[in-house]
Amino acid sequence: MRSDEAARRAVIIGSGFGGLALAVRLQAAGIQVTVLEKRSAIGGRAYRLEDKGYVFDMGPSLITAPHIVDSVFQAAGRRLTDYVDLMPLDPYYRIYFHDGTHFDYVGDPERMKAQMRKFNEEDARRYDDFMDKVFPIYDAVIGDRLGSKNFGDLKTMIGFIPKMIKLDAYRPVANFVNRFFTDFRHRFLYSFHPLFVGGNPFHTPSVYLMIPYLERRGGVWFSRGGMYSMVEALGEVFTELGGEIRTGQEVTKIGVRDRTVTHVETDGERFAADLVISNGDPGHTYRDLIDSSHRKKWTDRKVEKIDYSMSCFLLYLGTRKQYPELEHHTLILTERYKELLHDIFKKKILPDDFSMYLHVPTRSDPSMAPEGCESMYVLVPVANLQSGLDWDELRQPFADTVIDFLEEWGMEGLRENLEVCHLMDPTDFRDDLNSLHGNAFAIVPKFTQTAWFRPHNRSEDVDGLYLVGAGTHPGAGVPGVFLSAEATYGCIAEDLGLPDQWDWNEKGRVELEEGDPGHQAAEKVGPR
Numbered sequence: 001m002r003s004d005e006a007a008r009r010a011v012i013i014g015s016g017f018g019g020l021a022l023a024v025r026l027q028a029a030g031i032q033v034t035v036l037e038k039r040s041a042i043g044g045r046a047y048r049l050e051d052k053g054y055v056f057d058m059g060p061s062l063i064t065a066p067h068i069v070d071s072v073f074q075a076a077g078r079r080l081t082d083y084v085d086l087m088p089l090d091p092y093y094r095i096y097f098h099d100g101t102h103f104d105y106v107g108d109p110e111r112m113k114a115q116m117r118k119f120n121e122e123d124a125r126r127y128d129d130f131m132d133k134v135f136p137i138y139d140a141v142i143g144d145r146l147g148s149k150n151f152g153d154l155k156t157m158i159g160f161i162p163k164m165i166k167l168d169a170y171r172p173v174a175n176f177v178n179r180f181f182t183d184f185r186h187r188f189l190y191s192f193h194p195l196f197v198g199g200n201p202f203h204t205p206s207v208y209l210m211i212p213y214l215e216r217r218g219g220v221w222f223s224r225g226g227m228y229s230m231v232e233a234l235g236e237v238f239t240e241l242g243g244e245i246r247t248g249q250e251v252t253k254i255g256v257r258d259r260t261v262t263h264v265e266t267d268g269e270r271f272a273a274d275l276v277i278s279n280g281d282p283g284h285t286y287r288d289l290i291d292s293s294h295r296k297k298w299t300d301r302k303v304e305k306i307d308y309s310m311s312c313f314l315l316y317l318g319t320r321k322q323y324p325e326l327e328h329h330t331l332i333l334t335e336r337y338k339e340l341l342h343d344i345f346k347k348k349i350l351p352d353d354f355s356m357y358l359h360v361p362t363r364s365d366p367s368m369a370p371e372g373c374e375s376m377y378v379l380v381p382v383a384n385l386q387s388g389l390d391w392d393e394l395r396q397p398f399a400d401t402v403i404d405f406l407e408e409w410g411m412e413g414l415r416e417n418l419e420v421c422h423l424m425d426p427t428d429f430r431d432d433l434n435s436l437h438g439n440a441f442a443i444v445p446k447f448t449q450t451a452w453f454r455p456h457n458r459s460e461d462v463d464g465l466y467l468v469g470a471g472t473h474p475g476a477g478v479p480g481v482f483l484s485a486e487a488t489y490g491c492i493a494e495d496l497g498l499p500d501q502w503d504w505n506e507k508g509r510v511e512l513e514e515g516d517p518g519h520q521a522a523e524k525v526g527p528r
Contacts (some may be wrong), residue, residue: 008032010275011264013251013289016044017060017478018469019279020234021072021485026275027241028076029489029498034271035243036264038250038434042235044279044469045433045440048228051420054318054375055368057227058424061329061359061377062089064211065142065218065479069230072482075501076237083233085224087364092220094327096409097185098335104327105189107216120183130180130190131213137169137206138213141474150457150473150491169207170447173199174338176206188337195381197476198309198441200345202338205447214479222328222364254278254285254465256294261464264289275464277488282443282455282471283308283436290462297460307449309441309476310344311384311426315399318420319374322362323411326376330358332409345444348387350394356380356402373419378402384426385438391425399423442471450475457484458491466491 010026012019015037027033039047045059063069063086070080080086091104103115109127116124140163164170177191193211194204223229235245254276255263261276278285283306286298334340334353343351360376362369369375380402383389399421407414426438435442443449457472459465468488470476475484489501 009273010034010277011036011271011273012277012279012468013254013264013285014038014044014279014469015042015231015235015245016279016469016481017046017231017234018481018484019044019277020231020238021482022277022279022468022488023238023243024072024234024241025075025485025489025501026492027238027243029493029501031275031492031496031498033238033243035238035245036249036251036266036271037245037247039432040247042245042247043228043231046227046231048226048231049316049422051422052318053370054316054373054420055226055361056316056318056375056377056422057359057361058314058316058377060227060478061222061361062092063221063223063227063230063478064214066221067218068142068479068482071501072234072485073237076241078237080233083236084229086221087224089220089222089328089364091327092215093329093331095185095189095331095333097188097333101185103185103189107219109216116183116186119185120181123181123183123186126180130177131216133168133180134209134213136167138210138217140167140169141207141210142214150487150494164205164207167206169205169209171206173201173204173206173209175202176209177201184337188333192331194445197445197480198439198443198470199445200341202341203345203444203446205445205450207450208445211477220329222361224365224367226361226365226368251280251289254289254462256290256462259294259461259463261462273464275466275492277466277468279467279469281433281435281439282306282467284434285467286455286461287436288434290465295461298455303436306436307444307446308384308386308435308437308439309444310381311429311438312424312440313380313382313398313402313426314424315378315402316420316422316424317374317376317378317414317418318369319376319414319417320372320419321413321417322372322374323360325410326358326360326363328360328363330360332356332358332406344381344383348383350382350387350389350398354380354402354405378406382426384440385430389426391427395423395425398425441476442469443475445475457488458495 010031010033012023012035015035023033023035047058049056049058073080091106093105096102113124113127174191181187191201194201194208249266251264253265263272283303287303333355343349357379362375429435430438454473466488468484469481472484474480
């Protein structure tokens, strides 16, 4: 590639968590960065919706491993807690099962085992064995930083496979979990996390079982004022460093000459660039922004062959009535588990039954709604647009079905107390976020789309082009996209001779103090 002295202008397409995290890292390293955002404000999937005093996070609803997030602020000589007020959640989730029982998922092992004993004594005894088996997976991904290392060459992947085999991390998550637990509740409790990153637990490899251990060790947190306050914090640090943010600028083309990026184009402007980083959907990036003559690997045919994640149907509800039976994060489940996911992921149909995830931030932060009111979103996993479902026709009837279900479930007076109701379906993911087929989490995290098999952080087709965010390594979820920013920065640093930002104790960096969120977790996993 070109010398580090020549490559000093970078354009980042999209301002989700991954794009903003990388923008901060690059700007702190001396690269002049411009972030171009299609929408009227930054945030990507972590957008904010406000209406009549109700405040909604439209996407991510929690933070795990805050030390990973803090490493971005550290790279800029800042501390996360100087910008964001993180609140620990307890419980992490309340899970209601179809038979009327419920379980409060927490980080304390003894509280978990005490609840498990009510349903199955032997399962409770095997909890420690399960966590002992999961720890090495967590230690490989987080402790050994595999999640933030570039898997751009096959040699790295070949070196990783024996470790996956040794740790049983290649097994499907549900298969791994079911060897330890018998009760259907416990089998769900420890296998559902892949759904948070767009994966089917019955097909996603157990390398993703690092998530429950990550939660146990580092906690689950919420950002006071909503997750969007994290977006604002990253934007503030970036601009303090001299970075530029341009909203209302949808990129329509990435210019390429002699297999090297030259610029990006929007509807009205042209931005010269030595580096271009896409925080957008990889399929959209390659298929729609780069002329096919410049793509030998990521042809239109290959883009279409990607297995894209399911989508989501969301209701953003502001109610004049509060529902204390709901925790900050609540899951309400149908009886079917494997079969329901098969309908969504494989059959791509809209089943008669559904499970749902509710985010009720007013349980922790009442300021997100008028006094005495409730702000919440209800998320129902649905098939992506490859299903052929007509959401123009289904949108309102399906919303009515969900509201009717919640009222019958126990949320009395929901409809009559609705003051705000906004809907989001797969077509919105397609149109607002440029997600191919309206996917909600980019690419399905199955084995053949994990690590080296995912679209690489450094483009194989075009020099000077990089990817960051949910669609590249390591994957979706807040920790995943922050780790992707580390991995992509590592690629750029290697190409340009930039400083290594992974050394936690690098001279001039702000040290974590006792009491900072994630301090204990950072100490346990060692330097980042």
